[in-house]
Structure formats: C-alpha cells, structure tokens
Amino acid sequence: MYTNPSIWQELKYKYQYGGAHIKIIFINVAIFILLNLTLFFDRLLFDSRGRSFILDQILGSSSLTQNLYKPWIAITNLFVHDVSGFSHIFFNMIVLYIFGNIVKDLIGNSKIVPIFLLSGLAGYLIFILAYNIFPPLKAMGSVSICGASGGIMGITFAAVAISPNFELYLLLLGRVKIKWIALFYLFINIIMLQGNNTGGSIAHLGGALMGFIYIKQLRNGVDLGRPFYWLEDWFENIRKPKPKPKMTYKKEEKVVAGENTKQQKSGSKSTVSSSKQEHLDKILDKINLSGYDSLSQEEKSFLFKISQED
Numbered sequence: 025m026y027t028n029p030s031i032w033q034e035l036k037y038k039y040q041y042g043g044a045h046i047k048i049i050f051i052n053v054a055i056f057i058l059l060n061l062t063l064f065f066d067r068l069l070f071d072s073r074g075r076s077f078i079l080d081q082i083l084g085s086s087s088l089t090q091n092l093y094k095p096w097i098a099i100t101n102l103f104v105h106d107v108s109g110f111s112h113i114f115f116n117m118i119v120l121y122i123f124g125n126i127v128k129d130l131i132g133n134s135k136i137v138p139i140f141l142l143s144g145l146a147g148y149l150i151f152i153l154a155y156n157i158f159p160p161l162k163a164m165g166s167v168s169i170c171g172a173s174g175g176i177m178g179i180t181f182a183a184v185a186i187s188p189n190f191e192l193y194l195l196l197l198g199r200v201k202i203k204w205i206a207l208f209y210l211f212i213n214i215i216m217l218q219g220n221n222t223g224g225s226i227a228h229l230g231g232a233l234m235g236f237i238y239i240k241q242l243r244n245g246v247d248l249g250r251p252f253y254w255l256e257d258w259f260e261n262i263r264k265p266k267p268k269p270k271m272t273y274k275k276e277e278k279v280v281a282g283e284n285t286k287q288q289k290s291g292s293k294s295t296v297s298s299s300k301q302e303h304l305d306k307i308l309d310k311i312n313l314s315g316y317d318s319l320s321q322e323e324k325s326f327l328f329k330i331s332q333e334d
Contacts, residue, residue: 143178
C-alpha cells in the first residue's frame with residue numbers, strides 16, 4: 025500500500041532529481057525568502073539600521089574598490105533579487121526553468137551550472153567595465169546590481185545556439201521558435217539601455233553573449249566550463265546522505281528432506297527485491313529523460329516509499 029507524498033516530499037524529490045537548474049531555482053528562492061525575513065526583522069527591531077550593511081555585503085557594485093575588498097560579491101549578486109517586489113525573481117525563475125530544461129535535454133545536466141556562472145560573471149564584468157570606461161556612466165558614481173538575469177540570459181542564448189528552431193507553446197501565440205523569443209528579449213534589453221536599469225541591461229547582454237560563445241566553443245571542442253565541473257558534482261551531491269555500512273548475519277536453517285518451503289520463500293524474496301530494483305531503475309530513467317513531473321502518482325508514491333526504507 026502506497027501513501028501519497030506531501031508537498032514537502034515532492035519538493036524534496038524535485039530538488040534532488042530535477043536537474044542543476046532546479047537547484048539554482050531553489051537556492052535563489054531560499055535566499056530571497058531569508059533576505060526578506062532578515063530585512064523585515066531588522067526593520068522591526070533596529071529601525072532598518074542594518075539594512076545598508078547587509079546589502080553592501082551581497083549586492084554587486086560598479087566600484088573597483090568595492091570589488092577589490094569584497095570579491096565575493098561577484099558571486100553573491102547572482103543569487104540576490106530585488107526585495108521590494110516579487111516580479112523580479114518570479115520572471116527570472118520562470119525563464120530559468122523553461123530554458124534550463126531545454127539545455128539539460130539537449131546537452132546534458134552538467135553544462136547548466138558552468139553556463140550560468142560564466143554568463144553571470146561575464147555580464148557582471150562587462151557591467152563594471154562599462155561604468156568605469158564610459159564618461160556618462162562613470163559620472164553616476166558607484167552603482168549596485170543584483171539578480172540572476174545575466175546567468176539566465178546565458179542559458180537562454182545557449183539553448184538558442186544549440187537548437188534555434190526548438191519550439192515552445194505560448195499562450196495566445198501557439199508554437200513559437202525559441203530564436204524569436206530570445207531575439208525579442210534581446211531587443212527589449214537594448215531598448216532598456218536608455219532606461220533606469222542601464223547596468224542590468226548591460227549585464228543581460230554580456231550574459232547572452234557568453235552563453236552563445238560557450239556553445240560555439242563547445243562545438244569546436246573547447247569546453248569553457250571544465251573548471252566548474254567539481255561544483256556541478258557538489259550541486260548533485262547536496263543532501264545525498266552517505267550510505268551506512270550494514271552488518272548482516274546469516275543463520276543456517278536445517279531443512280528436512282523434501283521440505284523446501286524456506287528455500288522457496290528465500291527465492292521469492294530475492295525475486296521481489298529484483299523486481300523492485302528494476303521498477304526503481306525505470307522510474308529514475310524516466311526522471312532523467314522527462315523530469316520528475318512526468319511521473320504518475322503511483323510512481324511518486326513508490327519512490328517516496330523506497331526512500332524511507334533502510
């Protein structure tokens with residue numbers, strides 16, 4: 025008899041088996057919630073006196089001095105979103121989910137983290153250079169930046185570089201090739217260079233360029249993401265407990281001639297165990313090919329029951 029897994033259990037399996045882009049989504053959402061709670065309690069208890077200090081430690085900056093003394097902000101800013109609303113992180117995570125699935129299906133799960141990080145860092149570097157080279161931007165002084173958009177643009181344009189004619193079904197529009205979606209997004213960011221988020225648009229364009237370059241280099245036999253594969257292994261092994269060694273003892277049973285009931289039971293258990301393993305393998309293969317959402321309720325329940333067994 026199978027029990028229906030709870031929402032928490034389904035999220036747990038989604039995190040473990042959904043792919044590297046799902047882990048990035050979970051991490052971004054977790055940081056967004058934690059940061060909002062931290063700033064909320066800072067506002068209640070300390071009248072927001074700690075807000076500036078907290079944000080200065082995690083937001084990206086166009087200041088060369090800030091980046092020299094706080095080099096970690098080059099990474100932390102890729103996982104922080106605007107806390108004044110929900111639209112920034114919501115749109116980013118939707119795009120990451122859609123195009124992350126495409127990249128995962130076309131070139132494998134191991135390429136997602138390298139593309140995301142390289143594109144995000146490339147966009148951030150171009151943002152810093154622009155604000156320290158061009159006089160109109162330099163005159164604005166130190167400008168802060170945050171968000172996963174640069175990395176997500178990289179994944180989006182990596183998908184386009186791999187398969188530009190891959191189609192997505194969009195509400196009201198029907199089936200649309202991803203190259204047109206990406207080009208529209210690119211056009212919007214070029215227009216927004218004149219708006220209030222010039223730095224963000226620059227980072228988006230830099231990330232898109234890196235994602236495209238990554239795939240072009242990969243086709244030429246150069247894998248720019250090789251230095252990041254250890255990080256991919258770390259992502260994959262998060263929350264996976266190490267197997268505990270087990271000691272088993274066999275007790276010999278005396279069987280009277282002609283009495284083979286116990287042997288039959290032992291053979292039966294072995295058959296059941298083998299059948300269970302085959303079923304589990306099929307489910308894991310299905311997750312790898314089509315994702316956790318493709319499982320039936322019975323398959324999800326079976327997977328949950330297996331995870332509870334010692």
